[in-house]
Amino acid sequence: MTFPGLPVYTSRDLVTWNLASHVWNRESQLPGLSWRTPGQTNGMYAATIRHHEGVYYVVCAYLGLSDKPMGVLFNTTNPLRSSQWSDPIILDLSEIDPDLFWDDDGKTYLTTAGIALQEINLETGQLGEASNIWNGTSNEWPEGPHIYKKDGWYYLLIAEGGTSQKHAVSISRSKEIKGPYTAYERNPILTNRDTTEYFQSVGHADLFKDSNGNWWGLCLAIRSGPSYEYMPMGREAVLFNVTWNTEEWPKLEPIRGRMPPAPLPRLGSPASNKGPNVSGNDRFDFTKVTKIPSSFVHHRVPPQNAFLLSNRGLKVRPSRANLTGDSLSTEAELTGQNGLSLVGRRQSHTLFNFSIDIDFWPRLIGQESGLTVFRTQLEQNESQQKYYDTPYTSTEGLGEDHNQTGSLIAR
Incomplete structure (x- = not known):
């Protein structure tokens, strides 16, 4: 997806x-x-x-x-x-x-x-x-x-x-x-x-x-x-x-953790493609780009106008569903089937460091923002900020493959 x-x-x-x-x-x-x-x-x-x-x-x-x-x-x-x-x-x-x-x-x-x-x-x-x-x-x-x-x-x-x-x-x-x-x-x-x-x-x-x-x-x-x-x-x-x-x-040749030497082709002329390297390190400053990098992806086609780039950075407009969604709902926007306000980079290493700077200004109770290691809506590990009117800890919708940590913002 x-x-x-x-x-x-x-x-x-x-x-x-x-x-x-x-x-x-x-x-x-x-x-x-x-x-x-x-x-x-x-x-x-x-x-x-x-x-x-x-x-x-x-x-x-x-x-x-x-x-x-x-x-x-x-x-x-x-x-x-x-x-x-x-x-x-x-x-x-x-x-x-x-x-x-x-x-x-x-x-x-x-x-x-x-x-x-x-x-x-x-x-x-x-x-x-x-x-x-x-x-x-x-x-x-x-x-x-x-x-x-x-x-x-x-x-x-x-x-x-x-x-x-x-x-x-x-x-x-x-x-x-x-x-x-x-x-x-x-x-x-x-x-x-x-x-x-x-x-x-x-x-x-x-x-x-x-x-x-x-x-x-x-x-x-x-x-x-x-x-x-x-x-x-x-x-x-x-x-x-x-x-x-x-x-x-x-x-x-059998697939092993370390493969034997092989006759790899010489590098030859420079590659005409200057796109992102699959395994290279990435550092993105969204205040200095005019479009989301081509290596970033979404879970399904995202909602219209979900993302806006400006000199202030990448603004993410909340989708109605959070990452987990409501699996019991018959409304596609609440299950996440109509797309999520999620943008991510493909994981290419088992060991890596990753960080992100987020400014979060919630306007409605229940809005949340954060970072996730995402495979599907039911298989993810997220760290979030969530807006409640009173201190509250939520585990709603979490399965055995879903872990959640977060800091809650009281109104």
Whole structure:
């Protein structure tokens, strides 16, 4: 439910990554969509970016509107500018995790969880008849499919085992795009299941080749350790090296806390993207900027006129709902479904220092302001100032994943 959403990052050396743009950056691209989505962890899922004949495409599934996912397909010729990303073409998906593949005969295919394959018209979004091409190695949640063509083989890479601690990556190949696909005898080719590794839930991988001909992969992982208890940043992208064995199967470097040396590309020419660094330190003075930095995000599209920048700093207009919201209310503004007056920076480290200067002038009883480490409305840790007419301590709406401290301002 993060907005702006679908961030695009760029790098010259695969080490330093800068924010380039957001694909979903305008409320008008999907009018009212985030406000019609009640779930806390719904929204854009499993986005894939592809490049073909000068055009960049991002395709993903939007979850939470109904029992079926809604496919969204964006495109641009300039991925460094948010404003250049198109309005989406809506796809009638039956399953999640869509990806695109262009074959040598000019046909374009869409793959989805299941694992299904169907032709797609990129101009209209029209989909052809879907056919099942592989059930995976165990038929347990086969999803996240990606197809690559190399040396006459179609390679089908998928995720299996669910997204928890049994998460894994498996691969098969075929001489024909519609199969039959033969599974690699050493599957899964990437997983941390049944280990004590710091990175858990390793899976949902994608492969690519750099300009020097070296292969790499990205996968999702959680920094939880084997206890699998604390994971405030959720699933993150992890980079790893890929080589090909004599049998023409890919070998994926296991995900560890310290990765072995790999042939990283040279830095080369300076990056054209000067956007915020993913892992760098940040210091923002809102009295000296004319717009909220592009690296800041909101939970859903925020209410209209929620934020005002001036030489006095960033003024935040209160939303009707606090961060927790009233889950029993039928009014969207009170649940927080119509957006919150919340602006935040993505957490990129497990250990960090963070501070903020706030001037708080409440006008109504119950108004509050403060700082939060926020994942969802039900999973957060906040320090607040709240306005009451008499001294009062509140724990209303707090769950086991929600901690609250604060100083109360008496009228």
